[in-house]
Amino acid sequence: MSMIKEEKLEQLDMKRGTYQLIINGQRMDSQSGETFAVINPATGEEIARVAKASVEDAEKAVEAARNAFDKGKWRHFPVNKRSRILNKIAGIMRSRFNELVELEILDTGKSLSAAQGQVMQAIEDFEFYAGAIVSHRGSVNSLPGAFQNHTEQEPVGVCAQIIPWNYPLMMAAWKVAPAIATGCSIVVKPATLTPLTAIVLGEICLEAGVPAGVVNIVPGSGSTVGNYLVEHKNVDKVAFTGSTPVGKGIMEKASNTLKRVTLELGGKSPSLIFNDADIDAAVDGSLFGIFYNSGQSCEARSRLYVQEEIYDQFMEKFITKAKKLTLGDPFQKETHIGAIINQNQLDVIDGFVQSARKDGATIETGGAIASVKGFEEGFWYEPTIISNVSHDMEAVREEIFGPVAVVMKFKDEKEAVELANDSIYGLGSAVWTQNHARATRVSKQIKAGIVMINCPFSAFPGTPFGGYKQSGFGRELCVETLDLYCETKSIVSYYGDKPLNPLGV
Ligand code: NAD
Numbered sequence: 157m158s159m160i161k162e163e164k165l166e167q168l169d170m171k172r173g174t175y176q177l178i179i180n181g182q183r184m185d186s187q188s189g190e191t192f193a194v195i196n197p198a199t200g201e202e203i204a205r206v207a208k209a210s211v212e213d214a215e216k217a218v219e220a221a222r223n224a225f226d227k228g229k230w231r232h233f234p235v236n237k238r239s240r241i242l243n244k245i246a247g248i249m250r251s252r253f254n255e256l257v258e259l260e261i262l263d264t265g266k267s268l269s270a271a272q273g274q275v276m277q278a279i280e281d282f283e284f285y286a287g288a289i290v291s292h293r294g295s296v297n298s299l300p301g302a303f304q305n306h307t308e309q310e311p312v313g314v315c316a317q318i319i320p321w322n323y324p325l326m327m328a329a330w331k332v333a334p335a336i337a338t339g340c341s342i343v344v345k346p347a348t349l350t351p352l353t354a355i356v357l358g359e360i361c362l363e364a365g366v367p368a369g370v371v372n373i374v375p376g377s378g379s380t381v382g383n384y385l386v387e388h389k390n391v392d393k394v395a396f397t398g399s400t401p402v403g404k405g406i407m408e409k410a411s412n413t414l415k416r417v418t419l420e421l422g423g424k425s426p427s428l429i430f431n432d433a434d435i436d437a438a439v440d441g442s443l444f445g446i447f448y449n450s451g452q453s454c455e456a457r458s459r460l461y462v463q464e465e466i467y468d469q470f471m472e473k474f475i476t477k478a479k480k481l482t483l484g485d486p487f488q489k490e491t492h493i494g495a496i497i498n499q500n501q502l503d504v505i506d507g508f509v510q511s512a513r514k515d516g517a518t519i520e521t522g523g524a525i526a527s528v529k530g531f532e533e534g535f536w537y538e539p540t541i542i543s544n545v546s547h548d549m550e551a552v553r554e555e556i557f558g559p560v561a562v563v564m565k566f567k568d569e570k571e572a573v574e575l576a577n578d579s580i581y582g583l584g585s586a587v588w589t590q591n592h593a594r595a596t597r598v599s600k601q602i603k604a605g606i607v608m609i610n611c612p613f614s615a616f617p618g619t620p621f622g623g624y625k626q627s628g629f630g631r632e633l634c635v636e637t638l639d640l641y642c643e644t645k646s647i648v649s650y651y652g653d654k655p656l657n658p659l660g661v
């Protein structure tokens with residue numbers, strides 16, 4: 157793997173030294189001069205160093221964003237100009253596609269095809285919002301007599317955007333694109349585990365003509381820098397993607413300043429596989445649903461419910477195919493599954509699996525930390541399928557965030573819906589049936605932000621993404637997201653001939 161390292165690092169020009177913060181249009185070191193290491197999870201090797209933002213740097217970034225918003229021109233540009241610049245960002249990303257893919261693979265250990273798809277989507281997100289913002293507008297409302305009302309969508313202000321490590325560039329795009337499209341200024345805090353592509357995105361924004369101070373990038377720890385942004389009185393909104401416990405803390409702290417909050421949190425998404433499903437399609441979709449991105453997906457379909465009559469048939473195929481999934485060099489296109497983000501996450505995953513084992517569940521395949529030839533120092537977990545579970549087991553209730561599916565039987569539609577909804581989460585869900593009426597009926601009863609009917613994925617630019625219940629609130633990736641980066645201003649006017657004298661004095 158040192159081959160990979162040298163080859164890719166040459167290509168990537170990563171010998172440029174430390175990746176720096178971006179504040180007020182400048183690349184800079186942190187004020188403390190501190191840096192942190194970025195590790196390739198596939199190999200365990202250090203691939204780069206990044207300037208470590210502290211609270212002082214976060215303060216400078218908020219000031220820059222505040223100043224850009226209050227005194228700068230970005231929000232006052234004609235919308236077509238902002239749109240053009242978003243398209244230009246997408247264009248530069250396209251021209252640097254391979255570099256971004258490689259950087260994302262090195263930073264996360266994810267497979268080539270996963271990284272390619274995610275980088276492509278990040279590009280398309282900018283293109284989507286470049287289009288959507290042009291027709292994003294207020295409304296005109298009829299009033300009696302000579303009164304008129306119209307509304308304007310004004311950018312909310314300075315937004316803190318806190319990004320997780322599982323889809324570093326795509327999650328950054330989901331937040332950066334709609335925010336700057338509306339005219340907001342942003343302070344982005346990438347996850348320290350995976351900061352590289354977000355930093356490059358910040359550089360690309362500058363290159364494309366986003367004015368200084370509109371996009372600031374401060375990689376640093378969540379509990380210091382992230383928390384500072386959430387509490388800051390000059391930050392108007394916080395958009396957070398991450399775990400449910402951290403999201404709850406953010407909502408609580410943001411309440412002191414009544415910040416606008418959107419939260420994209422954890423999940424334990426169910427897949428309902430009915431006896432009238434196309435079984436092969438359900439098997440392939442379910443493999444993707446849980447093992448894509450090594451299961452480190454908030455919308456991973458990690459709870460599978462299979463109708464009794466087809467349970468054996470489904471499981472036989474599901475397990476057989478899961479055993480064929482290959483772990484290995486993320487840069488090889490034959491590799492199905494990449495690495496796990498770090499040792500800690502590996503231990504968390506294995507802890508859940510071993511607790512299920514102890515609780516008497518059956519490990520049908522996998523169930524252990526994997527050793528991958530040539531990548532012995534990396535973090536790998538075997539694709540794991542667990543059966544014979546009950547609904548109160550930890551592995552069934554809690555988000556594992558790894559390549560681990562739990563499978564149960566159900567009798568009928570009613571029981572399937574009850575089991576699906578028996579969770580504190582409500583992010584994704586899948587329904588596999590060839591009966592259209594059943595698909596419709598069931599999808600209406602599922603308490604989740606997303607229902608996939610005979611479909612392995614949902615996150616296309618334009619489709620709302622977000623949760624019910626403790627999976628958070630607010631929607632990203634869609635037109636509605638623009639509203640969440642705006643305030644509605646209602647303007648009421650009177651155009652009558654006769655001046656009004658409401659008090660009659
Ligand atoms: P995390 O909650 O630990 O961290 C997410 C981000 O929040 C990181 O940038 C982190 O530095 C920051 N952070 C941590 N503590 C903070 C604090 N006190 N104040 C402010 N910021 C803080 O989550 P993670 O481990 O990076 O990501 C995995 C989790 O994210 C999973 O639970 C997953 O379900 C969830 N996730 C959800 C979605 C979604 O769209 N719903 C998408 C991806 C990931």
Ligand code: MN
Nearest residue numbers: 195263349350
């Ligand atoms: Mn990394």
